[in-house]
Amino acid sequence: MSRPRNESKFRLFMQENSLTLFTVTGVFIGGLIGFIIKNSTGPWTKREIMYISFPGELFLRMLKCLIVPLLVSSITSAIGGLDLSMSSKIASRSIIYYLLTTISAVILGICLVTTIKPGQGAKIEATHIESVDKASKVLTPDTLMDLVRNMFTDNIIQSTMFQYRTEIFENTTISPPLPMEEWDFKGAQREGSNVLGLVMFSVILGTTIGRMREKGQLLQDFFTTLSEAMMTITSWIIWISPLGVGFLIAAKIIEMDSIASTVQSLGWYFMTVMLGLFLHGFGTIAVIFFLGTRHLPYRYFAKLSQVLATAFGTGSSSATMPLTIKCLDNLGIDPRVTRFVIPVGATINMDGTALYEAVAALFIAQVRNINYSFGTIVAVSITATAASIGAAGIPQAGLVTMVMVLDTVGLEPKDVSLIIAVDWLLDRFRTTINVMCDALGTILVNHLSKKDLQKVDRLNAEPHELLELGANGHDTKE
Numbered sequence: 180m181s182r183p184r185n186e187s188k189f190r191l192f193m194q195e196n197s198l199t200l201f202t203v204t205g206v207f208i209g210g211l212i213g214f215i216i217k218n219s220t221g222p223w224t225k226r227e228i229m230y231i232s233f234p235g236e237l238f239l240r241m242l243k244c245l246i247v248p249l250l251v252s253s254i255t256s257a258i259g260g261l262d263l264s265m266s267s268k269i270a271s272r273s274i275i276y277y278l279l280t281t282i283s284a285v286i287l288g289i290c291l292v293t294t295i296k297p298g299q300g301a302k303i304e305a306t307h308i309e310s311v312d313k314a315s316k317v318l319t320p321d322t323l324m325d326l327v328r329n330m331f332t333d334n335i336i337q338s339t340m341f342q343y344r345t346e347i348f349e350n351t352t353i354s355p356p357l358p359m360e361e362w363d364f365k366g367a368q369r370e371g372s373n374v375l376g377l378v379m380f381s382v383i384l385g386t387t388i389g390r391m392r393e394k395g396q397l398l399q400d401f402f403t404t405l406s407e408a409m410m411t412i413t414s415w416i417i418w419i420s421p422l423g424v425g426f427l428i429a430a431k432i433i434e435m436d437s438i439a440s441t442v443q444s445l446g447w448y449f450m451t452v453m454l455g456l457f458l459h460g461f462g463t464i465a466v467i468f469f470l471g472t473r474h475l476p477y478r479y480f481a482k483l484s485q486v487l488a489t490a491f492g493t494g495s496s497s498a499t500m501p502l503t504i505k506c507l508d509n510l511g512i513d514p515r516v517t518r519f520v521i522p523v524g525a526t527i528n529m530d531g532t533a534l535y536e537a538v539a540a541l542f543i544a545q546v547r548n549i550n551y552s553f554g555t556i557v558a559v560s561i562t563a564t565a566a567s568i569g570a571a572g573i574p575q576a577g578l579v580t581m582v583m584v585l586d587t588v589g590l591e592p593k594d595v596s597l598i599i600a601v602d603w604l605l606d607r608f609r610t611t612i613n614v615m616c617d618a619l620g621t622i623l624v625n626h627l628s629k630k631d632l633q634k635v636d637r638l639n640a641e642p643h644e645l646l647e648l649g650a651n652g653h654d655t656k657e
């Protein structure tokens with residue numbers, strides 16, 4: 180008797196968790212194949228690596244293609260479906276969570292890097308990277324102002340493809356050279372969606388539709404249906420994730436430099452960031468989650484593992500967003516909460532990135548033997564928070580916004596090249612933490628908003644009930 184029962188339990192478990200198991204297996208098999216190929220055959224050319232990553236690239240392209248329509252339709256329909264007071268309650272709870280977790284991540288990073296001092300006495304060679312040279316010609320005020328400019332987009336169609344960026348030109352013909360403040364500058368458009376602008380626009384559009392009531396119903400239905408259609412496509416793409424993630428990881432491992440030499444020079448730095456991410460993900464977030472819900476979050480980890488594996492494989496919170504929403508829907512989280520907290524969180528809430536920015540800036544200061552005061556540490560905390568908000572949810576975006584944090588410590592922006600060797604790997608881990616914090620934040624905000632949402636549902640149902648009663652009454656009279 181007990182055997183068939185066990186068998187059916189096993190079958191049920193497999194039915195519910197097969198995709199998660201496949202994706203996690205995809206990560207391990209991809210990693211294993213990558214290591215075997217890397218160690219058994221000679222160096223691989225860029226083209227050969229491109230062939231290997233091709234299936235993964237296709238998976239990534241499919242996910243990326245959903246980002247803009249999903250982001251706009253989800254936020255607009257979520258906010259449009261709520262009244263102003265309810266959406267501001269959800270928004271303020273989310274923003275308090277984002278700020279609380281980001282600031283605690285930065286503080287944790289600073290505590291670790293100043294205690295462990297991974298940069299003291301380290302001898303590291305800087306790698307010359309062209310993109311870093313380009314990024315170096317940026318001033319902190321420009322980076323911050325570009326962030327705000329991007330929030331207030333002047334062209335919503337353009338925002339789906341480009342983002343604003345100030346470019347600075349140094350006049351090298353003048354001697355003595357002009358100070359940076361006197362360099363010429365102009366606004367330019369950089370490739371990549373302006374997600375901040377799209378989020379802001381969708382919030383405002385959703386609020387307006389909500390206020391228009393019946394008149395806005397057509398638009399509300401349109402965005403709700405679009406969001407549902409995107410989720411249906413996501414549920415198809417999800418089935419490719421084990422293969423996609425596996426190929427992406429295998430290609431990345433074949434491409435990377437010798438691990439041994441990297442670990443030798445950057446080992447302590449790597450370990451400090453990893454320890455920080457671990458303590459933040461499993462400690463700080465768990466405490467915040469417990470205080471809000473009276474439950475520990477660990478039981479959700481297994482359920483989120485498919486999303487976490489995808490975040491690790493793609494190194495992109497934005498690309499993982501459709502899967503995160505789908506997974507939270509499956510967990511029974513209210514879609515009105517998920518569709519606001521996840522897209523906004525994937526754009527501005529990056530705890531792992533914030534922690535890494537703080538650690539990396541002070542690590543580079545230690546390598547360069549620069550003494551930093553308490554005032555500098557406070558400035559690093561603020562700029563690291565801003566840098567994580569400004570970083571796009573794409574691979575290694577944190578490295579670009581790091582320039583701003585380095586400027587705070589009085590370091591040359593080019594010094595980011597000191598940590599570039601391990602950045603791709605750290606990026607995977609910090610993206611996983613970014614995505615995990617967004618998902619747990621959604622569960623927390625959902626818990627805190629449950630009663631309010633039920634009240635909204637009751638109030639929405641009442642007019643219909645009255646209407647039905649009225650209609651019934653009329654019918655009876657006739």
Ligand code: ASP
Binds near residue numbers: 494
């Ligand atoms: N790759 C990270 C993300 O998408 C951003 C970063 O830290 O570079 O969340």
